[in-house]
Amino acid sequence: MRPLKLAVAEPSLVLRKGVVTVLERLSSQAVEIVEVEEPSLLVVQLRRHTPDLLIVNPATPGLPSPERLREEAHCPEMKCAALQMTMLDDTVLRAYDGVISIYDSAEQIGAKIAALTASDNVRDMRREPLSPREREIVVCIVKGMTNKQIADCLCISTHTVITHRRNIAAKLQIHSAAGLTIYAIVNRLVELSEIEPAYGGDR
Amino acid sequence: MYRIGKYGADDRMCDLVCAHSSVLLVMSRFGIALGFGERTIGETCREAHVDADTFLAVVNLPIAGERAADPSCVSVAALTDYLHRSHGYFLDFRLPAIRAKLADAVAGGGDLSVAILRFFDEYVSEVHKHMANEEARLFPYVRALLEGRRPTEYSIDEFSRQHDRIEAKLTELKNILIKYYPAGRTNELNGVLFDIFLCEEDLASHNEVENRIYVPAIRRLERGGAR
Numbered sequence: 001m002r003p004l005k006l007a008v009a010e011p012s013l014v015l016r017k018g019v020v021t022v023l024e025r026l027s028s029q030a031v032e033i034v035e036v037e038e039p040s041l042l043v044v045q046l047r048r049h050t051p052d053l054l055i056v057n058p059a060t061p062g063l064p065s066p067e068r069l070r071e072e073a074h075c076p077e078m079k080c081a082a083l084q085m086t087m088l089d090d091t092v093l094r095a096y097d098g099v100i101s102i103y104d105s106a107e108q109i110g111a112k113i114a115a116l117t118a119s120d121n122v123r124d125m126r127r128e129p130l131s132p133r134e135r136e137i138v139v140c141i142v143k144g145m146t147n148k149q150i151a152d153c154l155c156i157s158t159h160t161v162i163t164h165r166r167n168i169a170a171k172l173q174i175h176s177a178a179g180l181t182i183y184a185i186v187n188r189l190v191e192l193s194e195i196e197p198a199y200g201g202d203r
Numbered sequence: 204m205y206r207i208g209k210y211g212a213d214d215r216m217c218d219l220v221c222a223h224s225s226v227l228l229v230m231s232r233f234g235i236a237l238g239f240g241e242r243t244i245g246e247t248c249r250e251a252h253v254d255a256d257t258f259l260a261v262v263n264l265p266i267a268g269e270r271a272a273d274p275s276c277v278s279v280a281a282l283t284d285y286l287h288r289s290h291g292y293f294l295d296f297r298l299p300a301i302r303a304k305l306a307d308a309v310a311g312g313g314d315l316s317v318a319i320l321r322f323f324d325e326y327v328s329e330v331h332k333h334m335a336n337e338e339a340r341l342f343p344y345v346r347a348l349l350e351g352r353r354p355t356e357y358s359i360d361e362f363s364r365q366h367d368r369i370e371a372k373l374t375e376l377k378n379i380l381i382k383y384y385p386a387g388r389t390n391e392l393n394g395v396l397f398d399i400f401l402c403e404e405d406l407a408s409h410n411e412v413e414n415r416i417y418v419p420a421i422r423r424l425e426r427g428g429a430r
Binding site: 173174175176178179181182183185186187191192 | 313315317319321322325326372375376378379383385
């Protein structure tokens with residue numbers, strides 16, 4: 001499972017560590033937090049880590065707009081939240097995807113972060129069960145069939161197979177054929193004897 | 204004694220270990236034994252013939268963060284030796300120990316035990332490949348740099364580009380066991396799971412040392428810096 005990647009950009013050690021501590025405590029899922037102390041290194045750091053969400057003090061001198069940050073850091077998907085510490089003009093805050101105040105409670109911050117990162121539909125899919133079609137495809141994968149073979153067998157396009165595989169990985173958080181084999185056996189989709197000859201051929 | 208921030212050579216070794224149990228693993232990979240009494244980190248390292256600055260850089264990384272590790276003060280030779288020993292530790296001790304416990308915990312599970320152990324074995328062979336690549340390409344390259352040569356067929360940038368998270372697949376195994384393993388004898392399995400959690404963290408921090416201390420130190424070496 002890919003952890004949620006957050007970046008916290010704030011030069012003050014006390015404030016930055018405070019935000020990071022709150023974030024670490026409230027995480028219900030694995031989070032990876034990148035701390036950016038030096039505003040001049042923000043773009044470089046974002047480019048290197050490509051976080052899902054950036055939390056930044058909007059009053060930082062010389063800070064580019066969220067729009068330009070996304071562009072310069074090559075992170076078109078990144079959400080930007082303003083870390084508000086003082087009264088700020090609405091026009092400044094409107095450029096951000098969300099506003100986190102230093103007076104927010106942990107629950108408020110948690111809810112805001114969940115809302116900001118929820119549009120990432122990969123994470124939303126995790127609770128959905130596999131569709132019958134997806135179960136069929138899991139069986140094919142653990143039997144060691146290639147995408148082309150699966151497509152021919154089920155009379156669908158390879159492109160569709162790839163989409164199904166992506167959705168399966170997102171729902172189960174299992175990315176390898178060996179992992180899917182365990183899943184398939186637990187859920188009685190296959191027996192080892194059926195896949196024995198092909199086992200290991202896929203990876 | 205409670206302290207804030209990074210440790211120095213004059214702090215007592217026992218304070219460091221008592222406050223941060225993960226240091227135990229780092230110590231054994233540096234070849235530092237227990238029984239250091241009241242001696243400081245500097246003294247203990249000297250007695251064990253370990254470069255104290257390098258040891259401190261490694262233990263301070265998870266405690267005080269990236270900025271605590273100054274690549275200019277680590278000994279590349281000592282760190283290479285440490286990473287090499289770490290590889291041996293994971294491949295010859297840690298992962299086989301987990302496999303033995305895992306085999307025990309899932310024994311009698313028929314197809315499922317076979318599939319789980321195969322997953323684990325596949326994972327271990329990936330770790331082997333990952334570490335063997337470092338042993339075969341990265342370390343000889345670094346040794347050449349230390350001897351003052353500058354081989355052109357490899358660079359730390361190339362290593363850095365290809366360096367993936369080796370603990371990712373272990374995370375996947377952990378998730379599969381937690382979510383899908385049918386209930387049964389849970390003491391054994393939970394025990395193994397706990398070991399996997401620790402090993403996952405340990406592998407991740409091993410990777411962190413490589414990415415945050417080793418790579419910058421080698422970059423410095425490539426540019427012609429000392430040590």
